Amino acid sequence: MQKASVLIVDDAQINRELLEFILQDRYQVFQAENGAQAIEMIESQERIYRLVLLDIQMPVMDGFGVLEYLQRHNLLKELPVIVISGDSSDESILHAYELGAVDFFSKPFSPEIVLNRVHNILSLYEHDYIDSLTGSYNRNGFIRMAENVLHNAKRRTDYALMFLDIKNFKATNELFGTEGGDMILRDFYARINDFWEPEVSGRLDTDHFVCLVKQDHVDLESMAAKLKITAQLKGRSMKLYGYCGIYCLNESDTDVSGMIDRAKLAEESILGDHVQPFAVFDDSMRRIYMDQVELMGEYESAIANGEFKVYYQPVVEAATGNLVSAEALVRWVHPQRGMVSPAAFIPALESGGQISKLDWFVADHVHKTILNCYKEGIPMVPVSVNLSWMDFYDDGLIERLVDIFQGNTLRNGDMRLEITETSYAALESDRAGILKQLRGAGAKILLDDFGSGYSSFGMLKQYDFDILKLDMTFTRQIETSPKVRTIISGIMEMVHHLGIKVIAEGAETQEQVKFLRDNDCDYIQGYYFSKPLPEAEFLAYVEKCRAEGRLGQTADPALRMTSVYRKSETVEPDNRLTRREMQDMLHGYRMIFDMVHLLDANALDRIRNQAESEEMLCCRCSNLSDPDQATRCLALQALKSRGEEAMVITVDGTCHEVIAKYIEVDGEPHVLELLRHLKTE
Amino acid sequence: MTLKECYDRMNGSYEEAKGRLMTDSMIERFVMRFLDDPTMDNLRKAIAQGDVAVSFREAHTLKGVAANLAFTGLQKAASDLTEQLRPQQSPADAELMAGVEKAYGMVVDAIRAYQAEK
Numbered sequence: 001m002q003k004a005s006v007l008i009v010d011d012a013q014i015n016r017e018l019l020e021f022i023l024q025d026r027y028q029v030f031q032a033e034n035g036a037q038a039i040e041m042i043e044s045q046e047r048i049y050r051l052v053l054l055d056i057q058m059p060v061m062d063g064f065g066v067l068e069y070l071q072r073h074n075l076l077k078e079l080p081v082i083v084i085s086g087d088s089s090d091e092s093i094l095h096a097y098e099l100g101a102v103d104f105f106s107k108p109f110s111p112e113i114v115l116n117r118v119h120n121i122l123s124l125y126e127h128d129y130i131d132s133l134t135g136s137y138n139r140n141g142f143i144r145m146a147e148n149v150l151h152n153a154k155r156r157t158d159y160a161l162m163f164l165d166i167k168n169f170k171a172t173n174e175l176f177g178t179e180g181g182d183m184i185l186r187d188f189y190a191r192i193n194d195f196w197e198p199e200v201s202g203r204l205d206t207d208h209f210v211c212l213v214k215q216d217h218v219d220l221e222s223m224a225a226k227l228k229i230t231a232q233l234k235g236r237s238m239k240l241y242g243y244c245g246i247y248c249l250n251e252s253d254t255d256v257s258g259m260i261d262r263a264k265l266a267e268e269s270i271l272g273d274h275v276q277p278f279a280v281f282d283d284s285m286r287r288i289y290m291d292q293v294e295l296m297g298e299y300e301s302a303i304a305n306g307e308f309k310v311y312y313q314p315v316v317e318a319a320t321g322n323l324v325s326a327e328a329l330v331r332w333v334h335p336q337r338g339m340v341s342p343a344a345f346i347p348a349l350e351s352g353g354q355i356s357k358l359d360w361f362v363a364d365h366v367h368k369t370i371l372n373c374y375k376e377g378i379p380m381v382p383v384s385v386n387l388s389w390m391d392f393y394d395d396g397l398i399e400r401l402v403d404i405f406q407g408n409t410l411r412n413g414d415m416r417l418e419i420t421e422t423s424y425a426a427l428e429s430d431r432a433g434i435l436k437q438l439r440g441a442g443a444k445i446l447l448d449d450f451g452s453g454y455s456s457f458g459m460l461k462q463y464d465f466d467i468l469k470l471d472m473t474f475t476r477q478i479e480t481s482p483k484v485r486t487i488i489s490g491i492m493e494m495v496h497h498l499g500i501k502v503i504a505e506g507a508e509t510q511e512q513v514k515f516l517r518d519n520d521c522d523y524i525q526g527y528y529f530s531k532p533l534p535e536a537e538f539l540a541y542v543e544k545c546r547a548e549g550r551l552g553q554t555a556d557p558a559l560r561m562t563s564v565y566r567k568s569e570t571v572e573p574d575n576r577l578t579r580r581e582m583q584d585m586l587h588g589y590r591m592i593f594d595m596v597h598l599l600d601a602n603a604l605d606r607i608r609n610q611a612e613s614e615e616m617l618c619c620r621c622s623n624l625s626d627p628d629q630a631t632r633c634l635a636l637q638a639l640k641s642r643g644e645e646a647m648v649i650t651v652d653g654t655c656h657e658v659i660a661k662y663i664e665v666d667g668e669p670h671v672l673e674l675l676r677h678l679k680t681e
Numbered sequence: 682m683t684l685k686e687c688y689d690r691m692n693g694s695y696e697e698a699k700g701r702l703m704t705d706s707m708i709e710r711f712v713m714r715f716l717d718d719p720t721m722d723n724l725r726k727a728i729a730q731g732d733v734a735v736s737f738r739e740a741h742t743l744k745g746v747a748a749n750l751a752f753t754g755l756q757k758a759a760s761d762l763t764e765q766l767r768p769q770q771s772p773a774d775a776e777l778m779a780g781v782e783k784a785y786g787m788v789v790d791a792i793r794a795y796q797a798e799k
Contacts, residue, residue, distance in 0.1 A: 011738075012746045014714055021707065057741045086741050086763070108748040111701060 003028040004122055005047050009038040009066065010055035010084060015107070019053060019084075022111045023118065035061030039069055042079070045151050048144060050122055052081045054101070056092050064092075067099035076100040078128065080121050084109075131203045133182055134189040142202030143256045146212045149199045150256070156249045159199070160215045161256075163263035164192060164227075167241040167277075169207035170425055172231075175594065180233050184240065187231055195226045210260055215248060220278070227277045243270050244278040258293075261351070265289055268347075292348040295332075295340065299354060303361055307333055310365050311532035312383065314541065315503055315525040318517045322552060323545040325382040327418065327525060328366045329532045330358060356394045359387055363415075367404050369535065370414055378539060379546045384416035384446050389423035392431040398438075405441035416444040416467075421452070424463055432463070439464060446503070451491070460498060467523075468495050472506025475526065478515045486628065489519045493606055496520065575642075575663045582665045586672075595675040599635055601668055607632045634660040635671040682798045684708055691791035692754030692784070701751065711750055712792055720746060721785055728773045736773050737766035743781070747788075758784040 006027045010016045011034055020029040030049070032038035035058055042049060056063035063083060070076045083096040083104040093104050102124075103117055126132075129141025137145055150156055166172075166188060173181035189209060192201055196218060198211035227242035245267025247259050265288065266281040281289075302308060312326040332340040349355040363385045373380040391397050401417075404410070417438060424447070427435070439445055445465040452471040470491065477484040488504075495502055504516045507526030516524055533541060545551040577585065582598070589596045599607070610632075630649050638645045638660035646659045659674040684705055688695035695708075702708045724739035744759035758780040765774050 012718070012720060012742045014711060014718055014746050015749055017714070018701075018711060018749050021702070021711075055745075057738045059735070059738065086745050107745040108697070108751065109701065111703075 004050040005030060006118065007032060007038060007041060007049045007052045009033075009035065009052060009058070009063070011058040012055075015055070015084075018109060019114065022109065022114050026115070027118070034058045035063060035066040035069075038066055042070075042075070045148060048148050049079060050125070051118060052079060053084055053118075054081050055084050056096065057086065064095065064099060067096060067101060071100045078125070080125050082117060082121060134186050134203050136189055136209075137200065137202035139202065139204045142200060142204070142210055142212075143260075145200040145202075146256045146259075147254075149212060150249075150254070156251050156253055158214055158216075159249045160213055160218055161247045161249065161259040161263045162196065162198075162211050162213060162218070163245040163247075163260060163267045164188075164209045164211075165243050165267065166207040167243055169240075172238065172240065175238070175590070176233050183233060184231050188229065188240075188242065191226075191229065204260070208264075210263070212256075218246065220280075223278045224276060241277055243267055245269070245281065246278060247281040262286075262289055264351070288344075291344060295334075295345050296348055296352055296354070298334075299345070299349065300357075302332060302334070303357060307335065308358065308361060309333055309534065310362055310369075311534055312538035313525055313532040314381075314530045314538070315523050316529050318504075318513075318521045318524050320550075321529070322550045323381060323542065324523060324552060325384065325416075326538065327532075328362055328383050328385045330362050331532075350388055350390065353390060355388045356391045356397050359385070359391050360397050360400065362386070363401060363404070367410070367415060371409055373539070374411075379542050379551065380414070380539070381542060381551070382414045382416055382444075384418045384444075386418045386420075386448065387423070389419075389427055389431075392427055392434050398434055401443075402438060402441050405438060405443045410442070412442055413444050416446055418446040418448040418469065419465075420448040421450055436464070449505075451487075460495070465500070467501045467503060469525075470502055470504045470521075472526070475504050475506040475512050475516070476508070478512045479509070485515065488516075488521075490628075492520050493603065497600070497602060575661075576667075577663055577665050579666055582663070582670075589672070589674055593674045593676045595673070597631075597673040598665075599671045599673060600665075601670070604635065604639060604669070604671060607635060630656075631658050631660065631673050631675060634658055635673055638662045638671050639669065682795050684712075684795070687712070687791050687795040688751070690794065691752060691788040693788070693791075694751045694753050697751035697753075701749070713796070715746070715750060715752075716789065716792060716796075718746060724781070728778060731772055733766065733769050733772055737763065737769055740766055740773075740781075752784075752788050755781070755784040755788050 004027050006023055007030050008016050008019045008023075009032045010019070013033070016031045016033070020031065023029050027050075030041065030047075032041055035054075037060075038052065038054070039061070042052075052066075054063045054066055067076075067081060070079065070081065080102045081100065083093060083101045085093050085096075085104050085106045096104065102121055105113055105117055129137055129144065131138040131141075136142075146161075150159065153159065166184070169181070169184070172184055176184070185203070185207060188207070189201070189203065192198065192209055192211055196211060196213045198213045198217075201209065201211035203209050223244065227244060229240040229242060231238050231240055245263040245265065247263040247266060249259065253259060262281045262285070265285050266279045269279045269285060270277060309331045311329045311331050313329060314323050315325045315327065316322060317324050330342065332342075332345060334340050346355065349358060366383050366385050370380055370383065372378075404415070419435070424432075435445060444467065446467045446469055447463070447465045448469045449471045450468050451474055470488070474484055474488055474491075478488070492502055501522040503523040503525055504512075504521045505525050507513050507516065507524045507528045509528060512526075513524060513528055530541070542551065586596055586598065630647065634645045634647060639662060642662045644659065644661045646657065648657050657676050659672075661672045661674070663670050663672055684698075685695040687693075688698065698708045698712075699705075702711060720739055720743045724736065724743055727735035727739050740759055740763040744756055744763050747753075747756035747759055758777070762773060762777040762781050765771075765777050
């Protein structure tokens with residue numbers, strides 16, 4: 001990163017040069033010989049000064065004049081001033097402090113004191129614009145610096161703004177721990193600077209980076225290759241994929257925030273595409289963007305005018321088709337545009353930090369509707385409302401929500417909260433506690449969009465929730481992808497083991513519904529059963545279901561299988577573990593392997609049943625191409641031999657080492673599955 | 682003549698200068714710059730014109746420069762004059778100014794002598 005700019009203001013040239021001599025190694029130093037010149041330099045916007053070293057006694061305009069000016073123009077908040085005083089006993093120092101100086105040192109200068117004070121003051125003020133993890137600018141700092149570069153640019157059209165993120169970054173955090181994730185972020189930031197030599201670069205949040213670059217530094221031909229990164233960590237290498245949205249500036253562009261939004265919009269248009277992991281903002285995106293900007297301008301008044309309507313999409317019990325619950329969804333009925341798609345405004349509200357108002361509107365409305373049903377004796381089902389991670393940072397909203405649940409006005413479970421896994425991931429630990437608080441107050445928590453994000457399986461172990469909603473992308477691929485079918489049945493199995501029920505979202509065809517039923521899915525939501533309905537229609541629908549005896553769930557028909565495995569005396573002593581020891585061991589393995597999975601007796605039963613029904617052959621003699629199948633097969637072998645089994649298989653040119661290890665945890669048989677990708681270069 | 686001898690001759694502190702500027706070459710660079718420093722001339726002019734405010738400021742500046750270069754004798758003389766001028770009520774005291782001139786002369790002589798031997 002560029003050195004911070006420090007401005008020295010002193011009328012004696014020798015003093016200025018002496019200070020410059022002391023500071024020049026660490027900072028970019030500029031000089032002014034009186035107060036008036038200093039103010040001219042600060043106001044010129046040619047560069048942004050981080051600190052002013054200010055003499056008091058000067059011709060034309062003295063140090064007090066400078067401080068008064070900076071104070072009057074509200075500049076001292078961002079630009080600290082250290083007074084260089086002739087002698088420390090001066091009353092003038094007191095006066096300088098009164099005028100907003102942050103520190104002083106007296107002549108003669110001691111280099112150590114000067115350097116330390118300058119460093120201390122700069123780091124105190126840095127938090128406002130520097131990202132402490134990477135040392136790059138944060139959002140604030142980036143915007144200010146980019147504005148400054150553009151202000152001094154000959155032609156803005158020479159520049160482009162790039163928005164970058166790392167695909168599956170959350171997964172690297174899972175795999176390498178936060179420390180490893182941090183290293184990857186620093187590494188990624190260094191590469192950005194190497195590859196594109198940006199004028200300004202910064203990190204907005206988590207794995208989101210931005211940079212302002214000269215357009216001739218951006219070579220689209222080599223872009224894809226540059227975004228493919230191999231990170232080295234703890235002696236292991238890992239492939240990472242960067243995604244990049246590019247916005248090319250117009251001459252009239254001034255708002256850096258808007259440029260970031262546009263580059264981000266371009267980045268978001270890339271859909272899981274490794275071939276071209278970048279996109280340039282174009283006219284079609286411009287229309288979307290303009291729409292969003294316009295809608296955001298109307299959002300506040302739209303809430304007040306009642307343009308937002310709550311719709312309810314029914315959720316049915318898979319086995320019977322009975323109506324069991326509903327999800328509340330918001331629709332914007334715009335006076336001119338008609339129905340506005342949630343896809344057009346919800347992401348924009350989220351990125352603008354304005355979603356909480358709408359979330360509260362829905363929660364409050366649903367609460368009142370349920371209470372009204374109680375009062376009028378109208379049949380109703382439990383309704384879930386969506387919360388964004390941002391809502392957890394709105395203390396007022398959380399308080400009102402807790403009030404709803406603690407107020408004893410609701411029958412248990414009649415109102416539920418849906419939180420996407422992305423939102424879960426965005427919560428810092430102190431905020432995640434709020435979820436516990438809400439749950440403690442009686443709110444059921446639904447984990448929404450499961451499988452759409454990147455750390456789904458981590459979620460399962462980390463957070464408490466009651467119902468899991470399987471993302472609609474899974475449901476939609478049931479007919480076309482055998483792999484997805486396998487994944488869905490695997491998820492059902494695993495989640496049921498944890499005592500959690502599953503709602504599959506987005507079911508549209510009979511085939512999908514049949515498959516979900518056959519695979520023990522508990523509940524289904526989707527157009528196959530009903531689209532989201534306006535409130536009055538939905539209430540009528542509930543009444544109709546009640547009249548037809550299709551309301552509420554029937555008894556849980558799930559049967560518990562009993563284990564066929566028994567404790568064996570032949571197990572090696574070091575394979576017998578307590579639960580606690582096992583957890584430590586898993587932790588260790590997670591550092592080394594890409595996938596670590598512990599199969600308990602129930603899971604092993606299922607694999608065995610499946611293997612028998614599919615006539616799965618021993619992996620040593622069959623032509624395996626699926627690591628999952630190989631792992632399952634190997635697990636059965638390990639179970640049989642009560643030992644350790646290992647193999648190496650190659651899928652699409654990548655080598656995987658698969659290990660299955662038999663262990664007993666608290667006397668119960670388990671198989672530990674371990675998988676790692678081997679380097680093939 | 683060494684820099685140490687130069688500082689001794691002008692009643693300055695070589696050790697202090699060394700602490701600030703680290704190397705002899707840097708001390709030499711800044712000491713030589715002092716010959717071109719306009720502060721003393723500005724002070725003389727202000728006093729001649731009877732401008733008390735400017736006299737104070739220039740005396741103050743000279744004190745600061747002398748302090749930074751560890752010209753201890755000159756710093757002391759300039760400091761005395763600065764304090765006399767600080768209330769900005771009476772013009773420069775002739776005796777104190779004479780002290781500044783004397784100390785300044787010693788500094789300049791010592792630097793010139795050092796320069797001549799180089």
